[in-house]
Amino acid sequence: PVPFLRSMGIAGMLIPLVSVAVVLTLLPALLSSIGPRVDFPRNRKEGTASRGWSAWARLIMRHRFVAAAVAVVLLVLLIIPVFSLKIGQSGVESQARSGPRFDALQTLREGGIGAGILTPIDVLVPTSEAQAAAEAAADVDGVQMAVVGSTQGDLAVVDVLPTDVTVDSSGTDVVNGVRTAVESAVSGDVGxxxxxxxxxxxxxxxxxxxxxxLALISLITFLLLVRTFRSVLLPLKAVLLNLISLAAVFGAVVYFWQMGNGSDAIFSVSETGAITFWLPVLIFAFLFGLSMDYEVFILARMREEYDRTGDTATAVITGIGRTGRLVTSAALILFFAFAALASSPGTDIKVLGTALGVGILIDATIVRALLVPALVGMFGRWNWWLPDWLARILRVEPSPLAPRRPATEDAPAERVSAGAK
Incomplete structure (x- = not known):
């Protein structure tokens, strides 16, 4: 129902539709016209997995429980501040520290007038009951004064000055209190x-x-990934890890911006006290899609390798070895783009840029490079299971549960290492 968000949502839906249309029509035509020259200077190495990423994947597979524990601890530490999240507008402490406006605010404070004068509450009531409305509003906790303002015909405006600024979710209690008190004191309509x-x-x-x-998006994503990966566990894990990654990002934003742990030192901006109310929705929309792209890149390659070899360890090592460079390069490109966004003068844009940049780094490192391969290694053959009844509903080929393999996970790792060399 918010036009600003609705317009961004429509634009966000059009972008992938146009991209898919271009990839399926224009790109093949261009590639066929250019021919082999598009490969100049022929420095690609598709036939060989990255040695560094393959070695990293082998290390994760050998110590998957330790890797998963380390990743979980890091994510929990990042998530803890999210429970202090306040949504609203930046507080007065994060505004300019000098200039006429700052001096005027300091003068008001020295005179015993609270900062709530910056965020007055205007109440529209019938003129005949304006005084009663003002008296009722003045008795509400958190209100320093209420007076009858301008009148026009049968309507009057009651100006209510709260003690503190009503810029975040905690300030809505005062607004609700004023609304309830005035509605009880007058018989006419109240705005x-x-x-x-x-x-x-x-x-x-x-x-x-x-x-x-959120539940609808998660369900649709899960069903689409079940068809893509022919698995129940991999899509479930992908959706849950995406949500956990987002929670970690919001925790980092709360710690850095809302609480001010580093924002002053890096951006010369004091703690905001709250996150602007339109930012969380945009951060969620951007990062959920980008994070899922990385997950699909990695798990799709793992699935292909498992179908070829039937071995989970080989699938993880080859999947990470083949996609590690791609995911890292994409993450770095986006990180620097968002870092440039964070250099803008507006605090809200700084918050958005840092949230997206940090979110990309958290997802590409802690989640995709550490936790994802560790969990796939821990769940083993259950990663690839898709029961017959669900496969028939989704119209895909079933993936029965493979029998237990007596061999250890290190043997395939050594074979992949030898193959890479």
Missing amino acids: VTGLGATVEDYFNAVYDKFPYV
Whole structure:
């Protein structure tokens, strides 16, 4: 229901549709026209997996439980601050520290007037009941004063000044208190506006429905990946790891920006006190799609290798060895692009740029390069299982559970090492 987000969502849907159309039509025509010259100067090495990434994958497979534990600990440490997340607008402490506006705010504070004067609550009531509405609003906790403002005909505006700024989710309690008190004091219609009311309306329009949207996106993603990987466990793990990765990103954003641990030293911006209310939705939309792209790159190559060899260790080592360079290069390109975005003067754009950049790094390193191969190695043959009944529903080839292999996981690793050489 928010036009700003709706327009970005429509644009976001058009981009992959246009990209797919170009890849399926224009790109093949161009490649066939250029011919072998497109391979100049012939420095590609598709037939050989990266030695560095293959060695890393073999190390993960030998110590997969340790690797998984390290990754989980790092992610938990990043996720912990997310429980202190506040959504709203940046607080006054993160604004400019000098200039006429700053001096005026300091003068007001020295005079005993709280910062809530910056975010007044305007209440529209019938003129005949304006005074009663002002008295009711003034009795609400968190309100320093309420007066009758301008009037026009049968309507009047009551100006309510909260004690503190109503810029985040905690400030909506004051807005709700004022609305409830005024509605009880007057018999006519009551309208409430102001920054705090805007944040509350945004919450009602977006975040109250967000859990349903998240569940729907996760379900659709899971079903599409089941068809792609012909597996139940791999898609489930991919969706869960994506959500965990996003939680880690939001935790890092809260720690760095909202709490101010490093934002002042790097960007000369004090703690924001809250994350601007439209940012979490955009961060989720960007990172969920990008993270899933990396997951598909890696797991699709693992699935191909498992279908060829029937061995999980070989699939992991070859999959990481063949896709490690691709994922790393893509992650670095996006990281530097988002780093440039973080250099803009606006605080909100800085938060968006750093969140996306850090999210790409977390996903490409801790999650995809460490936790994903470790979990695939731990689950073994269960990674590739797709029961017959589910395969028939999804109209794909079933993947029965393979019998246990008596050989150790190190033997295939050594064979892959020898093959790479």
